[in-house]
Amino acid sequence: MKNRIGARGARWLCVAAWVIGAQAASAAGPAPIKLAMIEGMSGPFANAGAMVERNLQFGVERVNAQGGVQLADGRHPLQLVVLDGKGGSEASLVQLRAAIDDGIGFVMQGNSSAVAAALVAAIDRQNARDPQHRVLFLNYSADDPALTNDACSFWHFRFDAHAGMRMDALADALKDDRALRKVYVLNQDYSFGHDVSREAQRALRERRPDIAIAGDEFHPIGRVKDFAPYIAKIRASGADAVITGNWGNDLTLLVKAAREQGLDTKFYTFYGNSLGAPGALGDAGVKRVIAVADWHPNVGGAASDAYYRAFRTRYPAAADDYLVARMPLMVEMLAVAMRRAGSADPLAVARALEGMQFDGEGFHPSTMRAADHQLIQPLYVMEMDRAGTAGVKLDNEGSGYGFRTLLAIPADKTAQPTTCRMTRPDR
Template sequence: MLALGAAASAAEPIRIGMIDGLSGPFANAGQAVVRNLNYAIEQVNARGGVKLPDGRHPLELVTYDNKQGVEEALTGLRHFADQHIHFIAQGNSSAVALALSEAIEKHNSRVPDQRMLLLNYAAVDPALTNEKCSFWHFRFDANSDMRMNALTEVIKTDRSARRVYLIGQDYSFGQHLAKVARAQLAAKRPDIAIVGDDLHPIGKIKDFSPYVAKIRASGADTVITGNWGNDLTLLVKAARDAGLNIKFYTFYGNSLGAPAAIGDAGVGRVRAVAEWHPNAGQGASDSASDAYYRAFRRRYPQSEQDYVHLRMHLMIDMLAGAIEKAGSSDALAVAKALEGAVFRNAFHEASMRAADHQLQQPLYVSVMRKVADGSVQFDNEGSGYGFRTERYLPTSFSALPTSCRMQRPR
């Protein structure tokens, strides 16, 4: 842990309460987020913490394991409310995010002197910044419509993609993703046939071979999936074991064991979309992106710890900046300071859209490559496989309209 200055270490910490699955089938995803948030917090604290009128305050992460359940998450929210924690971080489930957003809205109306903010680093259901938007919710990840828009932009020019199979997790995110995939493909590639559309229970399937058999029988040449965590790893492993060498367009195929599970079958075939990836700097000798990635790997050197997402670091940095701008850790003041806030470093720029609290930032679609071939510098999780930029989509392209009609506090 990086040391704090004496003044900051003596001050009352500003606590961030993280509610997410830290045990069960998605424990690896939750623990990876803890590492990323702690890393970002260390960066803020290393420069003295957050400056307020009464001095500098360190940030501190407090975690609650909701076991990936909605009711457990709401229990965690009450737990943090009792501790007067104003900032709640969550992401690994849109169903949980929707429940927390609604609960925080009610809490803030009932207890206006103890308001809370929801900082969303990964829950990508578009409803959260559209018809179910909340003043108290801020999303720092691209939503699923934005991600799918990027993937289908690549599919649009992929003339070998003719028969597409959709597979996803059976909850709000997966259900919406299937609908938007159909709509975007119809608009961009009306010649493509959707030959299958499956939703499976989230976190409960141990053997995906029956699903892979259905994909094979459909004659699909391309799979689109928003699966994450072990649901993605087990799916692609089953496809590899069955010798099903077709293309995968994924949201999260570049992390949490997926590259190693896919192996050589994924080279040139598996694509992922994200706001950044380790090889985004293209190996230039003066690449700030490369330096950023190397710094994270020095902090977390084990292969299984190699899960780094810029959006989580960006979220903490923007929160710290908003608290300083507001001159207070009051949730209402910080929310107003976050609206329109800009993040900028040497290789990335993003801004928080005030209309819906959806972060606007570029997106990368990258394709899996083998490090030994010399086409990428960094691999993922020690797998020997990394991802190379195939398409860079600037903010002007990745931004989408919103239907949010936000109710603002008086």
């Protein structure tokens, strides 16, 4: 046991001791500021919910390790409250009401644009009806462009690039692949999947009008157990590549079926670097899986490497190592906004977030655009390869496979125009 603890274990024991001490101190000090995470913690996407919880908890612990949030009445620790929305709008709205009844003013969600839209609408009604119990919504993954365009809300802030921004980044890499003649577009049958399909067709028209769309198909979200029939259709279409926004088990099962069927095409993905996908593909994914993200472990730089090492120290199991940097950084950015506002009042914090520039621990500069509450941040297009090859120092999830940067897009180049016409509260 002594040999297994080592330096990493010793560091984690120090972190655990601090957390226990902070919890004990908070019992006699200012009350914690609760952050409600409403996510699918059960059902087909429970693995994605668990990943989000780890990332948000990491951010909470980093803020608390620095003394929490200093307000006029003292230092408040943050506390993550995890609520199971079961991946659906109805259950998530029930959990939103539970959070409001518990006095929680900050709600976080992301793993469904349909759920996010329902939460935004409910929060708008809540805040208009009961301004003494307002709620601020922090969105870390729901990428429907409408949420920061025509359906924008003062009470909603998105910390992920939306589908159009991600697709433009992918298309910037795809346009230089002169071998591509046909692509097959396959997505989950809900709002986000339809967004990806629409944005893929737009981006191809703009950058590679010579590429034919061999198929544009949607499948039931979270219900397909065997993607072999879809792989057969892709093969029959003669497509050179697949474009997909699939995530969670819908992505893992898709890439497993592709490997088992020996499908010899490229995959241009939004999330092909996560949740078991690299391990599921193995060698079949080498130089064939392309993904886009706001960060990945092989971005490079001392600050980025240090942040990733800290996450791995906190979650040493290989299966838990998937750091989504924007999630803990979102929590840290929220804490900065509270300090600047001198308050945990959602309205004051929202105003502090608007226009905020944040350096993300020195490796992830970003700006919360005031016009639509869309975070403008760098994006990276990356290619899967074996760990240890050029540009792939670190693997993902202990799979032996990682990603190298193909294209690094600075924050100011990822921004897109917005149609948001935001109504702001007077007070």
